Amino acid sequence: NNIDALQPLETTISDMERFKDATTLDLHCPNCSSEFPFGGIVPSNHYLMCYNGLQCKNCEKIFSTIQLTSQLESSIRSHISLYYAGWLICDDITCGNVTRQISVFGKRCLNDGCTGVMRYRYTDKQLYNQLLYFDSLFDREKNKNQEIKPLYHEGDPDFPTEKLNDSSIRALSEQNRELFEVNRGVVQKYLSDCGRRYVDMGSIFEFMA
Numbered sequence: 001n002n003i004d005a006l007q008p009l010e011t012t013i014s015d016m017e018r019f020k021d022a023t024t025l026d027l028h029c030p031n032c033s034s035e036f037p038f039g040g041i042v043p044s045n046h047y048l049m050c051y052n053g054l055q056c057k058n059c060e061k062i063f064s065t066i067q068l069t070s071q072l073e074s075s076i077r078s079h080i081s082l083y084y085a086g087w088l089i090c091d092d093i094t095c096g097n098v099t100r101q102i103s104v105f106g107k108r109c110l111n112d113g114c115t116g117v118m119r120y121r122y123t124d125k126q127l128y129n130q131l132l133y134f135d136s137l138f139d140r141e142k143n144k145n146q147e148i149k150p151l152y153h154e155g156d157p158d159f160p161t162e163k164l165n166d167s168s169i170r171a172l173s174e175q176n177r178e179l180f181e182v183n184r185g186v187v188q189k190y191l192s193d194c195g196r197r198y199v200d201m202g203s204i205f206e207f208m209a
């Protein structure tokens, strides 16, 4: 019926909104060095999820589990470093002053004549959201239900011409169960650190509600 038909679409929209500022998980092929964004079990001109893993379309190399998890982990760590770098940006877009946080400056922008307020360029919420986005890429239920934020939009020069049908997406989610669980485990490790140590729990629950 109509309600059932609408549900997957609405879920897609909510994840798209939640992850609108999340950056893609960019992988490089360990064999031919081609680089591409990974977006779960979705059509791509650069990679293919096959029954035994992630395959580079350029050279047909299949990533080993560690070749995928190490790139995921290094991407997570670079987001965490960015967060810890503590860069501040002026909220006046005509100013755009960017600086490292120095407490004595307070929140006022120090550019001559600017009335802007300095805000964290990379907030704890953004970091947490970024990790949730990475988590969603390896979430088998979200893959099966095609709820992952799309990598491409119609009209993008790289928009994939081929499509994946529902039954192959479901089959591939099952066939790659172990690979996806290992990768989710990597993200979960940082998510739980993030929840415990770095992020104000109140702000997490407020924003997840």
Ligand SMILES: [Zn+2]
Pocket (backbone or CB within 6 Å): 029, 030, 031, 032, 033, 034, 056, 057, 058, 059, 060, 061
């Ligand atoms: Zn390759």
Ligand SMILES: [Zn+2]
Pocket (backbone or CB within 6 Å): 090, 091, 092, 095, 096, 097, 109, 110, 111, 114, 115, 116, 117
């Ligand atoms: Zn300013």
